[in-house]
Amino acid sequence: MEGEPDAEPGAAEQMHSQREAEEDGWMLWQAGQVRNTLHLVSAVAQWILLLACLIYLGIDFLQPSMTQRDKVLWTHIRYSGNSTRGVPMNLTAEGGSLQISNGSILIPCDGLYLVSLKSLIYLLEEEDWVKLTLQGTHMTSSSTLWDQFVHSNDSRVNLTTVLYLFRENSITLWTDSNASVSDLSFSLVLVTDNNC
Template identity: 55%
Template sequence: MDRQPDLEPKGQEDLKREPAEDEWKSWQRGQLRRNTLYLVSAAAQWILLLACLIYLGIGSLQLSTPRSDKVPWTYIQYTGKSVEGTAMNLSAETGSIRIRNGSIMITCDGLYLVSLKGVISFSELEKNNSLKLILGKKDNKTSETLWERTLQDDGKTVDLITMLYLFAQDDIALWTNRNATVKGLSFSLVLLSPIFYCLQ
């Protein structure tokens, strides 16, 4: 019978090499896990970004195909009395935005250009009192101010151009906080940029 050669005992280098190899393999497994997490995280971020771009793309397509070829606008002229806290009885001269019970009916979410010019008189008030001209949302129960101008002088000419973000289904009205006389008020409202929601 041939004798099997005796196995030589492992040297110190082999003993040192094994923990180093185990440590190296463990580090590689950890690195693989980290790389996998980074990959999954990056993929999730790209999917989220793509979803956002698709959402914005659909929104812009809806904007580029308007339901009406008209830009919502109105032009109003008013001369008459303003009763404290009561909406002025406005009526449209021209334009596509409807007016009901003195309130302008907003049909599109978006940024509107507001132009307002006229003379407001309140001579029956004491000299130290001022008057506020208010543009806001108003219904039978509540009112919310969107813009206001304080007038200190009697017979003051109001001349204003501003921009307001308005929402569909809001009713916009104009009123004063004291009794006054309004002369030659011209008021126009034009939609500059529709956002996402328009009523037909």
């Protein structure tokens, strides 16, 4: 019987260590559950953030935005008709964002402008030459930006150049003789990116 009391404390220790192992297992299981819950919450938060970013980008993409054509200041003019000596041609825009008033193209910004002009000009008078002039006007002063003499035998005009134009200038096209202008194509595009 002396051996029995030794057996009882061993069984109690074994039950105690078994209970501690169960408690440790329970605590590890709870810690794992907390960790899994945190991972789940983190993943859900990331998906919500990703979804919010995609919605933001989608809304920004779907909003009506200005096209590149509307951002760039430009005009395109087609004209056929008679030109009277000393009177600017009555130009009207076929398209573009630059304003035209009384046949004059109004310049809204300082900057470099690409100019393209093509036309056929026929003399209506008994002269050998007619001068076509692109004129810039600021307030009351005006200056010649470009001119070309056109001979009666070769009536083609072809200009492509870059001009620096100033805000509040206006651009007009003149002839120094009565002439017939046909298939005039005139384009003016702001090249420099000025915020005006």
